[in-house]
Amino acid sequence: QQQVKQSPQSLIVQKGGISIINCAYENTAFDYFPWYQQFPGKGPALLIAIRPDVSEKKEGRFTISFNKSAKQFSLHIMDSQPGDSATYFCAARFHSSGSARQLTFGSGTQLTVLP
Amino acid sequence: GAVVSQHPSWVICKSGTSVKIECRSLDFQATTMFWYRQFPKQSLMLMATSNEGSKATYEQGVEKDKFLINHASLTLSTLTVTSAHPEDSSFYICSARDLRHHQPQHFGDGTRLSIL
Numbered sequence: 001q002q003q004v005k006q007s008p009q010s011l012i013v014q015k016g017g018i019s020i021i022n023c024a025y026e027n028t029a030f031d032y033f034p035w036y037q038q039f040p041g042k043g044p045a046l047l048i049a050i051r052p053d054v055s056e057k058k059e060g061r062f063t064i065s066f067n068k069s070a071k072q073f074s075l076h077i078m079d080s081q082p083g084d085s086a087t088y089f090c091a092a093r094f095h096s097s098g099s100a101r102q103l104t105f106g107s108g109t110q111l112t113v114l115p
Numbered sequence: 116g117a118v119v120s121q122h123p124s125w126v127i128c129k130s131g132t133s134v135k136i137e138c139r140s141l142d143f144q145a146t147t148m149f150w151y152r153q154f155p156k157q158s159l160m161l162m163a164t165s166n167e168g169s170k171a172t173y174e175q176g177v178e179k180d181k182f183l184i185n186h187a188s189l190t191l192s193t194l195t196v197t198s199a200h201p202e203d204s205s206f207y208i209c210s211a212r213d214l215r216h217h218q219p220q221h222f223g224d225g226t227r228l229s230i231l
Contacts, residue, residue, distance in 0.1 A: 034219065043121070043208045043222035044159070089158060102149060103220060105158045 003027075004092050006106025013113050019077040021109045023090035026071065030092040034103070035064065035075045038087045047088075048075070080113045087111070118142055119211050121223030129231050130201060136194045136226045138209030143218065144189035145211035150182070153206045153225070165192055199230045 006023045013019045023033075032051055036044035050057045050064040050073065057064045063076040077084055090106040118141040128134055138148060147166050151159040163179075165171035165186035173179045181203075183195040192211070196203055208225040212218055 036222075041225070041227070043119075043210075043224045045222065046219050049219065101214075102161055102164055107158050108156075110156070 004090060004104050004106045006090050006109060008109060009107070010110040011112070013080045013111065015080065015082060015113055015115050017080050017113075019080045019084065019111055019113070020074055021088050021090070021111070022072065022074045023092075023106050024070075024072045025092050027092070027094060028071070029094040030104075032093040033064070033066065033073050034091050034093075035062075036089045036091060036105075038089065038108075044089060077111075080111075082113045082115050085111055085113050119145075119209065119221045119223040121209050121226055123226060124224060125227045125229075127229045127231065128199065131198055134196045134199055134228060136196075136207055136209070136228075138192045138194070138211065138223055140190050140211040140213075140221075143211075143213050144215075145192070146189065146214045147212050148186055148192040149210040149212075149220070150184060150192075150194050151208045151210065153208060155206075159208060162194075196228065199228070201230045204228055204230045 004025045034049035035047045037047045038044040048059045048062045050066050052068050055066050061078045066073045088109045091103040093101050093103050120139045122137045149164050150162045152162050153159050161174050162177045163171045163173045163184050165184050167186050167189050171184035186192040206225050209223045210220050212220040
């Protein structure tokens, strides 16, 4: 089953704190795991992505941790800022020569960073 | 970076009319375009996938005669909601990707459709 489970549904963090959002998947054929950030009334924007051959990827304040054996991956936002307040979606895509390789999205996490 | 432009950003129309939404890739050629629907505080639901020059592939439960998708060029795809009704009101988001160069999937800013 192509499903990605995301938690928590909502998260409130103080400015300067660390925001952590978790995702778990079942399909071991997934080979690409992006995170998207979405502001109200806007489309999702790609934040950072990882492939299963690495366990961690860092870009600025954003880090993906990937645990292949547990089939889990998480987004860490360091030094969280009020401007980071948005909805975050994890996603996964599997390699297939036949299909267009569409993304399967998690349910989303509403992050609020308090000033 | 890659930009996907979606137009209009907001449309209000009467029940029974048809509405066309355009999705353009501005600085890359989109071999594949995706159309999503998103309800408030929910995730993105894939409606259909289209490859340039081919018929769209619709997800289960999506009426292809209701949601007409055209992907006539490598930079333009359109979604037409035919005979729209209030239950079709939603946030529609397109996305584009160049599969030939293994590029990431980029999203437009969405269209808020309200059917009265």
